[in-house]
Amino acid sequence: MSRAARIVISEFMDPQAVDALRADFEVVYGPALVDDAPALAAELAQARALIVRNRTQVRGELLAQAPELRVVGRLGVGLDNIDLDACRARGIEVLPATGANAQAVAEYVVATAMLLLRGAYSSSAEVAAGTWPRAPLSDGREIAGKTLGLVGFGDIGRRTAGLARALGMRLLACDPQLAADSPLWIESGAKRCELDELLAGCDVLSLHVPLTPATRGLIDASRLARMRAGAVLINTARGGVVDEAALAAALRDGRLGGAALDVFEHEPLAGGSALAGAPRLLLTPHIAGLTREANLRVSSMIAERVGASLLALAG
Numbered sequence: 001m002s003r004a005a006r007i008v009i010s011e012f013m014d015p016q017a018v019d020a021l022r023a024d025f026e027v028v029y030g031p032a033l034v035d036d037a038p039a040l041a042a043e044l045a046q047a048r049a050l051i052v053r054n055r056t057q058v059r060g061e062l063l064a065q066a067p068e069l070r071v072v073g074r075l076g077v078g079l080d081n082i083d084l085d086a087c088r089a090r091g092i093e094v095l096p097a098t099g100a101n102a103q104a105v106a107e108y109v110v111a112t113a114m115l116l117l118r119g120a121y122s123s124s125a126e127v128a129a130g131t132w133p134r135a136p137l138s139d140g141r142e143i144a145g146k147t148l149g150l151v152g153f154g155d156i157g158r159r160t161a162g163l164a165r166a167l168g169m170r171l172l173a174c175d176p177q178l179a180a181d182s183p184l185w186i187e188s189g190a191k192r193c194e195l196d197e198l199l200a201g202c203d204v205l206s207l208h209v210p211l212t213p214a215t216r217g218l219i220d221a222s223r224l225a226r227m228r229a230g231a232v233l234i235n236t237a238r239g240g241v242v243d244e245a246a247l248a249a250a251l252r253d254g255r256l257g258g259a260a261l262d263v264f265e266h267e268p269l270a271g272g273s274a275l276a277g278a279p280r281l282l283l284t285p286h287i288a289g290l291t292r293e294a295n296l297r298v299s300s301m302i303a304e305r306v307g308a309s310l311l312a313l314a315g
Contacts, residue, residue: 005310008043010034011053013075014299021303025049025310041065048313049306051075052082054286059083063090071095071309073302076289077156078238080211095305099155100297101289105236106159108262108288110167113148113204115282116232116258117141141203141257144168149202151195151218152209152237153178153188160206161188172198199226204234211238221246230257236288239264245274251281262288 006026009018010033021027028047033040034056044050044066051073052058058072063086072082074096087094115121118140126133148164150157153175161171171190178184178192185192195218199205205227209215219233220243227233233256235242244265250256258280264273267286275281289298 005048005314006043006046007049007051007306007310008033008040008047009051010040010056011051011075012295013051013302014296016296017299017303020300021307024307044069049073049310051302051306054078054081057081059086063087063092070313071306073097073306075298075302076101078210080238093309095302095309097298097301100301101291101294102156102159104291104294105156105288106163108236109160109206109234110143110163112234112260112282113164113206113232114143116234116260116280117143117146117204119258119280143204146170146203147172147201148204148206149173149198150190151175151198151205151207153184153190154208156236157206157208158184158188160208161190165189169204172202174198195223196226199223200228203228203231205231206234207237207241209237209241211240216240217243219243219247221249224250224256227256229255232256232258232260234260236262239267248274248278248281251278256280258282260284262286 004026006028007021009027009029012031013029018027018029028043033043046068047066048068049071050058050066050069053075058081060083063069063083069092072087072092072094074082074094077096077098079094079096082094084094120137120140123133123137145168147170150161150171150173153173157173161173165171171188172193173190174193174195180192207219218241224246233247247259251259260282262284263286275283
């Protein structure tokens with residue numbers, strides 16, 4: 001079965017990893033398939049494996065169109081676009097790229113925290129025009145000595161903590177999935193605390209949780225109000241974790257020092273959303289985990305895992 005097994009890839013994957021799969025399998029690589037439902041359905045009819053990023057919805061109708069499907073590879077770690085219960089019921093193995101993009105996200109968080117705290121890196125046009133806004137940009141803040149609060153302390157959260165600690169930050173973290181006696185708390189140097197204590201005690205809040213019924217709307221108006229005056233928020237997790245309208249209001253009211261969102265309730269973000277025109281807000285299009293290096297690691301890991309799973313099924 002190994003050489004005849006069909007793998008459909010519906011979103012971008014590093015070409016080297018695609019070529020590695022072609023050595024042993026029939027590979028249909030179509031990064032645009034995610035936006036062409038009829039074509040994707042036709043390719044899935046005989047597919048044994050499907051490789052996706054976050055846009056392909058692996059649920060309901062799509063699964064019904066793939067009767068031979070046995071493996072789903074996720075080019076990333078979030079699984080909210082995959083119906084895990086339905087896959088489990090069908091005996092379909094779901095393989096995320098756990099850890100492969102952790103460094104990219106951690107670097108994004110720390111770099112963005114420094115940008116938000118310093119508040120001086122959007123002045124190029126003014127300086128070039130001779131305005132010289134030196135006085136208003138002279139009260140930026142250093143990252144050393146500030147407290148980073150991490151909501152979620154998995155691989156990415158811990159990687160972020162390591163970079164932040166090296167820059168002299170203090171660390172708070174909350175994660176009900178990590179046991180209170182886990183040695184990771186001591187090894188990381190993070191103080192374990194509950195969410196409300198973390199919100200009140202941090203200068204930088206960074207979110208690292210999946211989108212579940214329990215985390216949807218987790219950072220709402222009431223929790224934003226508990227944050228320190230001037231604190232900044234960074235979300236690289238999932239958009240639904242933050243109430244975007246409440247965040248925009250907190251920025252306009254001056255209660256927050258700034259925010260950066262890489263993920264949104266609905267993607268792409270619609271023009272004229274509640275976030276439009278909010279001050280001290282950085283927006284990026286879900287790219288925190290995407291770098292040249294991370295793309296190669298993620299793609300290589302999923303190619304290896306999907307290939308091994310198919311070969312095991314053949315054996």
